[in-house]
Amino acid sequence: MLDSGSAVALSPIETSKRLAAYTAVDHHVKPEHTTIGIGSGSTVPYVVERIVQQGVEANKNRVFIPTGFQSKLLIIEAGLNLGDVDEFPSIDVTIDGADEVDKDLNCIKGGGACHLREKVLAEAAKTFIVVADYRKNSEYLGTTWAPGVPIEVVPVAYVRVLRHLKEVLGSPNATLRMALKKAGPVVTDNGNFVIDAPFDREKMMNSSKVLTQIKLLTGVVEVGLFCGMAKAAYFGNQDGTVAIRRADGTMEQVVAMQ
Numbered sequence: 713m714l715d716s717g718s719a720v721a722l723s724p725i726e727t728s729k730r731l732a733a734y735t736a737v738d739h740h741v742k743p744e745h746t747t748i749g750i751g752s753g754s755t756v757p758y759v760v761e762r763i764v765q766q767g768v769e770a771n772k773n774r775v776f777i778p779t780g781f782q783s784k785l786l787i788i789e790a791g792l793n794l795g796d797v798d799e800f801p802s803i804d805v806t807i808d809g810a811d812e813v814d815k816d817l818n819c820i821k822g823g824g825a826c827h828l829r830e831k832v833l834a835e836a837a838k839t840f841i842v843v844a845d846y847r848k849n850s851e852y853l854g855t856t857w858a859p860g861v862p863i864e865v866v867p868v869a870y871v872r873v874l875r876h877l878k879e880v881l882g883s884p885n886a887t888l889r890m891a892l893k894k895a896g897p898v899v900t901d902n903g904n905f906v907i908d909a910p911f912d913r914e915k916m917m918n919s920s921k922v923l924t925q926i927k928l929l930t931g932v933v934e935v936g937l938f939c940g941m942a943k944a945a946y947f948g949n950q951d952g953t954v955a956i957r958r959a960d961g962t963m964e965q966v967v968a969m970q
């Protein structure tokens with residue numbers, strides 16, 4: 713799982729993900745960091761790959777905290793020390809993927825239904841960094857990520873929440889996320905369902921308001937809108953560069969180290 717960077721030729725998209733992940737690790741996972749949050753999705757394996765490349769000595773006293781089942785396996789398979797956020801509630805740096813990131817670093821997350829634990833680890837971190845390929849780099853949320861805002865909801869409340877989203881909050885196409893290789897809905901690592909709720913451009917331009925409105929609905933556990941949380945986002949580009957967008961408004965384009 714973790715040898716994708718060496719012998720196998722990567723597709724342009726995978727190469728972009730790897731560029732972003734490697735650069736973010738090089739910039740933010742430093743020798744003095746001992747607690748590191750590992751996010752979910754298809755970009756994060758490259759984060760783990762780069763951390764492993766820092767060597768056994770660098771990693772022997774570090775603890776890695778996963779955001780779900782997938783990242784837990786990644787940590788174990790890489791031979792890194794596994795911890796949990798209830799034991800390590802303060803994390804030096806968390807690096808995670810995103811489904812879309814806007815110009816102010818607000819993110820849609822939860823395409824893999826992991827956004828509850830991801831948000832816990834993002835909040836627990838002194839530094840929260842996002843890594844993604846160039847397709848996720850948008851001016852406004854909802855531009856390229858069509859399914860909508862992922863919402864984790866307790867099963868007993870999903871019908872009520874869906875109705876409220878459609879009839880009151882202005883998301884007429886909100887749907888319960890269905891599993892692909894199982895009959896019935898996607899069930900999260902926490903035993904809950906996921907609703908995907910698309911909103912129009914005008915609403916998504918004020919994503920913190922959308923977040924607050926949804927979060928107030930009874931039965932909603934967490935919303936896949938991460939507003940004002942990321943310190944920086946790293947986007948791997950097709951030309952081999954990485955675009956870095958920081959929370960302080962600065963932007964930079966760097967040539968990535970392989």
Ligand SMILES: O=C[C@H](O)[C@H](O)[C@H](O)COP(=O)(O)O
Pocket residue numbers: 751752753754755756808809810811820821822823824825826827830
């Ligand atoms: O629930 C899943 C997460 O929020 C992922 O971090 C997100 O879907 C991005 O995944 P990928 O790196 O595969 O695009």
